[in-house]
Amino acid sequence: MSEPTAETIVFDNVSKFYGEVLGVNRVHLVLAPGITGLVGPNGSGKTTLMNLVTGLLKPSEGSIRVLDLPPDRPELLFSEIGYCTQYDAFPRGMSGYQFIYSFLRVHGYVHGEAERLTWKALERVNMTEAAHRRLDGYSKGMRQRVRVAQAISHEPRILVLDEPLNGLDPMARAEVSRVFEQLAGQGCHVIISSHILHEVDMFSDQVVFLSGGYVVAEGDVTGVRTDIEENKPIQVLVRCDKPGLVATRLFAAGAAVEVGLSEDLGGLLTRTRDPEKFYLLLNDVVLGDDVTIESVSVADANVRAVYQYLIGSEGEPR
C-alpha cells in the first residue's frame, strides 16, 4: 500500500451501509496516481467505492481524503474529479455538444473556453461528427463515449470510470482505453471498474479485488499473486524440447507440487510453491541436461486467475 500524500486517495477505515445492507466495510486503501482497476462480482462494492470517492455518497464510518481534500467540499475538489457513472441517463432534450458545454458553463468556464474544451473532449472520443445530434438518438456506444467525454472535458486529475467500456465496439474500446492510458501516463488517477478482466489486466497499474463489500486484496497483480502463492501454488508454463525430463527433475528436487505435460508434448504446466527454487533448478536443467527452452511464462499471474483464486468463479466477470 502506498503512503498517504497530497497526491493520493485515502480510505481510512471506511464503511458504508444502506440501512442494514452492507455497501463496503472497513476499507483501508491508499491509491497512488496511475490506473487502478476495481474488480469484483456484482454487489461487491465497486460502485459504492466510486460514489464515495466522488462525494455522491457519504461514508457511514471512517473518512476519505482525495488529494488531501474531503469529498464533501465540491467547490474545492470537483474541478479535479471527473466521474463517468454507469447510469445511462442524461438531461432531456440536449445534443451531445450542449450536454458537455452546458456543464462546463456550470463549472464556471466562459463561453470560448467551454466551447474549446467541449470540442477537445468530443475529439478525444471521436464524437465530433455526431456532436449536434440529440442524445436520445445516440446508440448505446455513442452515449457511453459522450459520457466519457463529459467526464474528461474539464481535464480532471482524477478520473473515475464505472464500466466505461460497456457497449463500445472493439475499435472505440481501444481508442477510449488509450485516452485513459494517456491520462494515467501524465500522472492522473484513473480508477476503473470493469467486467472485462483481460482489459483491466492490460491497462491497470494496480488492482483492488472486492468481494461482499470487503477489499480482499490490492496492489499490482503480480504482487497479489505472490502474496497468495502459499495457498495457491503458481502455475508456470514451460515450452521446451524435453518436457518429460524437465518434469522428472523438477519432481525429484521437490520444486514442483504438480506437473502436467501439454497435449502436443512440447511443454509442461507445473505448479510450484517456491518459484525461486523452481527457476534456479530450471537453469540447472537447461545447462546440465542440454534442454532447449522456448518460453517460460507464469500462467496465472493475471487478473482473471487471481480473481478466481480470491473470489471464486461465482459472478465471475468476462
Next chain:
Amino acid sequence: MSPAMSDTAGGARPVASRPAPEGLFKRQLAGILRLELRRSLLGRRALGLYFLAFAPVLLIALWAATPLPQKLYEGPAQTANQIAILFQFYLRFSIYLSALLMFMSLFRNELLERSLHYYFLTPVRREVLVAGKYLAALFSAWIAFFIGTVALYLLSCVPWGLGELGRYLFRGPGLANLTAYVVTALLAVAGYGAVFMLVGQYFKNPVIPGLVIWGWELINPLLPATLKKVSVVFYLQSFYPVPPPESASGWLFELFRVLAEPPPAWASVLGLIVFTGLVILAAGWRARNMEVVYGDD
C-alpha cells in the same frame, strides 16, 4: 485564464485549464440558470405550468366571449367580488399545483431520471445549486402567473366594454387591485415554490405532501397564532385587495375564507421573505447532505 492543456514531453501532467477565480460564483450561477431556464420554460416541466396558468384564462376568455345579457352586470363592486372569488381558486389550485409540480420536480425528477449526479459532480457549492434551480423555476413561474393573473383580471372585466374597463382601471380601484393580485400571485409562487423544493428533496411521490400542505394551508385560520405564521397563505392575506365576499356560498369557498385578522402588508412581505429564506436555507442544507442513490443501486 490558466494556460490551456497541452501535451508535454516526458509524459508529465499538463497544466489543466481552470475557470478564472474572479466572478466564478456568478458564472456558475449563470450556468445553472441557463440550463434550468431552458428546462422550465421549454421542457416537459413547462407544460404543466402553462396548462395550470392559462387554462383558467382560456375558460374566462370563453366566458367573456359569450353575449353580454347572460352576465347580469351589476357594477364594478360585483365584478370585484367575482374576481376575488376567481382569484382564490386561481391561487389555491393553479398557483398551488404549479408550484407543487414545478418546484418539487427540481430535485425529485432528477433523481427519478438519474441525472442529478451531473450537477453534484461540478465544483459548485450545493447551496448555489439550490439557489440557481429555485431562481430559474421562480422566474419561469413568475412569467406565467404574471401574464395569467393580468389576463384573468382583464378578461373578467371585458364584458363591461372597453370604456368602462378603462374608467375602472385608471379612475377607479382597478389598477391598484390588479397590482395587488399580481403581487399576491408572485409572492405565492415564491413561498410555495420554496416549500415544495424542500419537500421534493425528501419525497418521491408529490401527492401526499401536496395534500398535507394544502390541508395545512386551509386550516390556517383555525391554528394558534404561532403556527399560523408557518404557512404561506397567512402572509398572502394582507394583499387581497378585496376580501372574498361573505355572500359567496358553497362548502369549498367556505374553506377559503380568511377568518384571522391579516398582518399589515409590510409585515407580510417581511414575514414571507424570512419564511421563504429559511425554507431555502433548509433546502441548501439538505442538498449539502444529500446522497445520490438512485432506485436500484
